Amino acid sequence: MLCGKILIGLIAFFIAISACLALAGYLLHQKLSMELPDIKTLHNVQYQIPFSIYSKDNLLIAQFGEKKRTPIKIDEVPKQLIDAFLAAEDERFFKHPGVDYKGLLRAAIQLALTGKKRQGGSTITMQVTRNFLLGREKTYIRKIKEIILALKIENEYSKKQILELYLNQIYMGHRAYGIAAAAQTYYGRALNQLTLAEHAMIAGLPKAPSAYNPITNETRALQRRNYVLRRMLELNYITQQEFESAANQPSTAKLQYVLPELSAPYLAEMVRQKLFDKYGEEAYTSGFKVYTTIDSSLQTTADQALRNTLHAYDERHGYHSAPLANINTVNNFRDIPIIGDTLPACIVSVDKSTVTARLQNNATIEIPWENIKWAQNTVKSFLKPGDIIRVRQLKNDTWALTQVPGAEGAFVSINPINGAILALSGGFDFSHNKYNRATQAKRQPGSGFKPIIYTAALEEGYTTASFINDAPIVVEDQSQENEEWRPENYNRKFFGPTSIRSALTHSRNIISIRLLRTIGIEKAVSAALRFGFTHEQLPKSLSLALGSGYASPLQMARAYATFANGGFLIKPYFIERIESNEGKVIYQAKPRIACPSCDSSQELNKTYAPRIISPRINFLMNSLLRDVVQHGTATRAKVLERQDLAGKTGTTNEQRDAWFNGYTPSIAATAWVGFDNYASLGNLETGGATALPMWIEFMQTALKNTPETPFDAPEGIVKAFIDPQTGLLMPEGSRNGIWEFFQAEHAPNQSAPVFENLPSDYSQPHEKPIEALF
Numbered sequence: 108m109l110c111g112k113i114l115i116g117l118i119a120f121f122i123a124i125s126a127c128l129a130l131a132g133y134l135l136h137q138k139l140s141m142e143l144p145d146i147k148t149l150h151n152v153q154y155q156i157p158f159s160i161y162s163k164d165n166l167l168i169a170q171f172g173e174k175k176r177t178p179i180k181i182d183e184v185p186k187q188l189i190d191a192f193l194a195a196e197d198e199r200f201f202k203h204p205g206v207d208y209k210g211l212l213r214a215a216i217q218l219a220l221t222g223k224k225r226q227g228g229s230t231i232t233m234q235v236t237r238n239f240l241l242g243r244e245k246t247y248i249r250k251i252k253e254i255i256l257a258l259k260i261e262n263e264y265s266k267k268q269i270l271e272l273y274l275n276q277i278y279m280g281h282r283a284y285g286i287a288a289a290a291q292t293y294y295g296r297a298l299n300q301l302t303l304a305e306h307a308m309i310a311g312l313p314k315a316p317s318a319y320n321p322i323t324n325e326t327r328a329l330q331r332r333n334y335v336l337r338r339m340l341e342l343n344y345i346t347q348q349e350f351e352s353a354a355n356q357p358s359t360a361k362l363q364y365v366l367p368e369l370s371a372p373y374l375a376e377m378v379r380q381k382l383f384d385k386y387g388e389e390a391y392t393s394g395f396k397v398y399t400t401i402d403s404s405l406q407t408t409a410d411q412a413l414r415n416t417l418h419a420y421d422e423r424h425g426y427h428s429a430p431l432a433n434i435n436t437v438n439n440f441r442d443i444p445i446i447g448d449t450l451p452a453c454i455v456s457v458d459k460s461t462v463t464a465r466l467q468n469n470a471t472i473e474i475p476w477e478n479i480k481w482a483q484n485t486v487k488s489f490l491k492p493g494d495i496i497r498v499r500q501l502k503n504d505t506w507a508l509t510q511v512p513g514a515e516g517a518f519v520s521i522n523p524i525n526g527a528i529l530a531l532s533g534g535f536d537f538s539h540n541k542y543n544r545a546t547q548a549k550r551q552p553g554s555g556f557k558p559i560i561y562t563a564a565l566e567e568g569y570t571t572a573s574f575i576n577d578a579p580i581v582v583e584d585q586s587q588e589n590e591e592w593r594p595e596n597y598n599r600k601f602f603g604p605t606s607i608r609s610a611l612t613h614s615r616n617i618i619s620i621r622l623l624r625t626i627g628i629e630k631a632v633s634a635a636l637r638f639g640f641t642h643e644q645l646p647k648s649l650s651l652a653l654g655s656g657y658a659s660p661l662q663m664a665r666a667y668a669t670f671a672n673g674g675f676l677i678k679p680y681f682i683e684r685i686e687s688n689e690g691k692v693i694y695q696a697k698p699r700i701a702c703p704s705c706d707s708s709q710e711l712n713k714t715y716a717p718r719i720i721s722p723r724i725n726f727l728m729n730s731l732l733r734d735v736v737q738h739g740t741a742t743r744a745k746v747l748e749r750q751d752l753a754g755k756t757g758t759t760n761e762q763r764d765a766w767f768n769g770y771t772p773s774i775a776a777t778a779w780v781g782f783d784n785y786a787s788l789g790n791l792e793t794g795g796a797t798a799l800p801m802w803i804e805f806m807q808t809a810l811k812n813t814p815e816t817p818f819d820a821p822e823g824i825v826k827a828f829i830d831p832q833t834g835l836l837m838p839e840g841s842r843n844g845i846w847e848f849f850q851a852e853h854a855p856n857q858s859a860p861v862f863e864n865l866p867s868d869y870s871q872p873h874e875k876p877i878e879a880l881f
Contacts, residue, residue, distance in 0.1 A: 146259050149239060149268075154178050154275060155284070156394030156688055160378050162401045163683060166368040169375035172391040175365070177287040178688065181271035185299050187344075188286065191310035192274070194338035197231040200270070205232040205261035206254050231273050232257040234313075238276045279309065280316035280323075281362060293321060295363035303345065304353040307335040308360065321360035329358055369403045370410065372537035373545065374528070377681060394688030400527035400681050400696075405809055409518045409530035412804035413778075414448050417512035417535055418499070420780060420797055424789060426482030428510040430494035440495065441467050446511050447536040449497040457490055462508075464498065474498060478507035511535070515783055517544035517660045518801060520776035520809065523668035525698040526677035526716075529774065530805070531661075542783070549657040550781060554614045554740075554794070555757030555766045556635075556654030558670070558728060561611055563634040564622045565724050569607060570853050571731060572834035575618045577602040577610070582620070582649055594620055594653070597758075597793075606834065608847070611731045612739035614756065619652040637719040638666045639676055654757060663768045664777040670732060670753065671770035672701035674725035675716040722821040723850050729753055729818070730848055740795045741767065744803055751815045754802075756794030761787045765797035772816040774809055778802040825851050830859035 157172025193200055199207055207230050229237070236256040260269060279289035289309050290298045301309070311319050311331035321328035333354045340350040378397055382390040421427075434440060434453045443451040445467075452464035452472065462474040478501065479486065486508065490496075499509040512535060520530040533543035565571075578601050582592040596602075596616050610618035623631055631652075632645050644656045658666075665679055678699065685694040699716040720728070732753035736744045740756040754769025765780045765788055778801040781788065788797060820826075828844045830837045836858045837844035849855070 146256060146263055149235075149260070149264065149272060153392075154394065154688070155392035158382065158390055158393055158395035158397060160375050160397045160399060162369050162371070162399060162403045162406065164403050165398075166403045167365070168367055168369050168371045168399065168401070169379075170365055171379050173282060174284050174392065175282050175288045175292060176275070176284040176394075177291065178275045178285065178394075179271075179287045179298070181267045181274070183298070184271075184274060184286065185301075185306070187303060188298060188301070188306045188310065189270070190339060190342075190344040191306045191335055192231075194342055194344060195310045195335045196234075196313065198338070198342055200231050201266055203230060205257035206230060229253075230257065232260055232269050235269055235273050235276070236260060239272065277313045278316055279312045280320045291365070292363055293360040295361075302353070302356070302359075303349060304332065304336075304356040305359060307339070307353065308332045308358070311335045321358045322362050325358050325360075328360070332358075369401070369406060371399075371401055371406050371531070373533035373543045374399060374401055374406075374531050374681060376537070376541065376543065377531075377546065381682065382685075395693075396686040396688070396690075398683045398686070400522075400529065400683050401531070402529045405520060405530040405805070406532075408805050408808040409520065409532045411448075412801045413516045413518050413532045414535060415804060416778070416780065416798070416801035417514055417516050418509060419800065420514055420788070420792070421510060421512040422481040426485040426508075426510065427513065428497070430489065430496055432495045434493045434495060437495065443467070443495065444538075446497075446539045448499045449509050449511055450499065451495055452498045454490060454492050454494045454496060456492055462490060464496070464506075466498075472498065472506045474506045474508055478505060482508055511539070513782065514780055514788065515540075515544060516778070516780045516798075516801065517548060518776065518778050518805065519545045519661045519664045520774060520805065521661075521664050521668055521677075521679050523671035523677065523701065523770060523772070523775045525700045526665070526668070526679045527683070527698065528661075528679055528681040529809075530776075531681070544779065544783075545660045548659050548779070550659070550764050550779065551654055551656065551759040552658045552663055553654040553757035553759040553764060553766060554616075554619075555663055555755050555768045555777075556656070556658075557611060557614065557619050557652070558732060558755055559635050559638055559666070560619055560623055560626075560631055560652050561607065561731065562720055562724060562728055563631050564607070564626055565727055565850075566634070566720075567626045567630065568853060569622070570834070570847075570849050571606070571608045571727055572829055572847050572849070572855070573607050574604045574834055575607065575610065575621050577605045577615055577617050580617055580620060592650075606831070608731055608734060611755075612734045614735075614740050616653055620649050623649055623652040637676065638669060640666075654759070660777045660779045663766070663779075664775050667754065667768045667770050667777065668775040669719060670725060670728050671772055671775045672716075673703035674718050674720040674722060675701035675703075676719045677701055677716045723823050726821055726824055727848060727850070733818070736769070740793075741769070741799055743795060743799050744769065744806075746803060747806055747810065749810065749815055751818065752806075756799065758793040762789060762792045763787055765792055766794045767799040767802045769802055769806075771806075771810065771813070773813055774806075776802055776805060776809070778805075820848065823851050825849055825854050827854050829855060833859045835859035 154176055155174045156176045156178065157170045157174065159170045160168040162168060233253050236253050241252060275285040278284055281292050283289045283292040286309060287298060289312065290296060290301060294301060294305055308321055308328060311334065314331070318324060319328050319331040336350050336354050339345045340347065378399060382395065382397065386393065431443060431451060440451065440453060450466055452466050455463040455465055455471065460476060462479065464472055464474060466472060476483065497509050497511065498506050501507055515534050517534065518530065518532045519528065521528050531545050533545040534540055580594060583590060594616050601617065605615060605618055628647055628651060632647065635645050639662060640658065644658060645651060646655055661679060665677065668677055669675060680696055680698055683696050684692055687693050699714060702715045703722065705715055732755060735741050735755055736752045741754055744752050751771045752769060754767060757766030757768065758764065763781060763785050766777065768777045770776065778798040780797045826846050827849055828837050828839045829835060829847050830843065831845045834855060836855050
């Protein structure tokens with residue numbers, strides 16, 4: 108009887124305890140449920156994916172972002188890889204309700220026996236809750252939350268959806284997140300191109316990405332891989348033969364890098380800054396795909412033209428480097444950086460005809476003395492085995508002694524119709540110096556600014572045949588020590604009465620100053636503002652005529668694009684469109700285009716760029732700027748054998764800057780060379796000698812297969828046969844006359860006096876094309 112009462116009491120006690128525990132569990136569940144995140148957020152997971160930058164022809168330029176990830180749909184994952192993950196992480200995944208009670212019980216027993224918490228009992232679903240919703244803290248409360256959420260997730264999502272989330276989120280080592288990124292990081296291939304052994308290696312990583320990493324710990328990684336293979340065999344996912352074959356394979360993992368398909372680092376940095384300004388830190392995790400306006404062929408050509416130009420300048424001024432070091436004094440030859448197209452090389456031997464050297468990849472090269480002679484007066488005394496020098500490969504595939512140029516350069520090319528930047532190079536090597544001279548430099552444009560002065564003069568009624576006296580001039584200037592400025596032409600000569608055409612063709616400084624003084628500084632400044640310059644860039648003095656303000660190469664290219672496109676101010680841009688990771692276009696450039704055929708009502712439409720100079724003035728300026736190439740300071744460009752080339756050289760005081768701004772109707776481009784510290788480039792280093800070769804080399808590629816554009820005069824332009832010495836009319840067929848273009852209302856109506864027995868070369872100016880001082 109007593110035993111019965113005790114038994115009943117115990118039962119009642121256990122019932123009471125159970126009820127209390129159930130109530131406590133219920134209350135805890137309710138409390139924790141109120142604190143749990145909403146699992147429906149998994150419907151719209153935003154993976155952290157780096158953003159990628161591409162050229163307009165879809166070549167990868169750069170990626171920005173710490174996490175490497177390429178999300179993939181579950182149906183695209185090979186079954187063998189899924190089997191490997193199930194074998195390694197959760198064999199009952201497709202059977203349990205989100206929680207594997209057997210696994211949890213094993214983990215609890217382990218805790219009770221050892222007193223230590225160990226990883227175990229977590230299903231793939233529970234790992235999803237940890238990775239997406241909870242974080243990785245290890246507490247009992249967090250574990251309970253994990254279980255509750257896992258059960259909820261299983262009710263809301265299919266097994267495939269859960270597995271897809273897991274396989275795209277897990278960390279796989281070396282900044283790789285998700286299985287697709289892991290395949291690229293370790294093997295450089297897609298998932299469906301991997302072997303069974305490689306699938307097993309990837310499936311073994313999530314347990315401990317650092318400990319089982321095939322790059323940092325190959326031995327442990329192979330042990331983990333073979334464990335996964337054994338589990339696959341035990342679960343009948345693979346055969347005994349497949350197991351043995353895969354388990355006996357060595358590791359094939361090798362850290363892979365996503366290498367750019369196109370080098371355009373200055374442009375890539377412009378894109379990065381633009382996206383960061385707009386999206387902040389989100390830009391680095393958004394997975395954006397940014398398609399730029401860059402043409403890969405033109406970009407490569409621009410980079411090489413800039414480097415060739417700087418090397419040519421450097422070689423004209425001799426070898427200024429000693430050997431980088433001696434092989435016996437450097438810690439690691441391989442650590443010496445490659446800069447631009449210059450590679451470190453260790454001299455092996457020297458003889459009368461060649462220098463033999465070894466590159467950092469152990470390749471042996473021969474440098475003929477023909478490619479050293481530019482520096483041989485300096486280097487013969489110290490070129491010896493063991494010395495480390497710099498070399499570069501020439502177009503003919505031979506090797507040459509070289510050095511990192513002291514001068515710098517920039518090049519930018521744009522589409523004059525819509526402003527798309529086609530190529531941009533901001534310096535010799537971005538990794539060596541990240542300063543982007545194409546967009547950030549504030550350099551005096553020199554004579555490259557003169558066409559704006561001439562544009563204003565033509566608008567004020569001057570003609571291309573108007574005569575200005577090229578004679579000494581003294582200008583009161585309080586900025587000068589003696590308060591007088593005595594400008595000169597480049598060759599320090601004066602030529603007397605000179606036509607505007609001849610003055611611009613030969614870049615006469617005095618003519619530009621006299622023109623500016625006549626039309627007034629305010630009108631010239633007003634014209635420059637129309638071309639996109641700002642007040643800050645434009646000094647309010649007569650030195651403006653010689654380009655004493657400042658501008659970047661991109662600004663100069665934009666200004667000359669106006670002459671190229673018929674008189675419209677376009678806005679340069681470099682991002683064509685931005686796509687989300689899912690391929691949705693979230694930004695599309697809508698540039699305002701130059702439209703010479705539009706009527707005035709159309710020009711008010713925001714589709715079109717604003718016209719800033721009239722068709723007639725634009726035609727006359729094109730005529731003048733084409734003469735610069737055909738007869739003036741840029742005759743070197745005649746090597747391109749085209750009649751539609753136009754442009755203007757520019758050289759600033761003491762040869763601190765060398766420019767060429769040029770164009771055809773289809774492309775505008777600016778080349779600049781100078782020292783970052785504003786040192787002189789040296790005597791005779793003018794725009795035509797120093798910068799123009801860069802422009803020519805670029806245009807040889809850019810204009811290939813592009814037909815010449817006819818030079819058609821717009822309505823209101825007339826031709827007249829004139830005396831080149833007076834600008835007055837001459838009878839057609841006269842031996843000494845020339846044809847000239849005029850705006851109809853400004854055409855000459857008086858005839859030149861007729862003189863007998865004039866010399867046969869009367870109409871020929873007795874002068875050679877020269878470069879301007881500014």
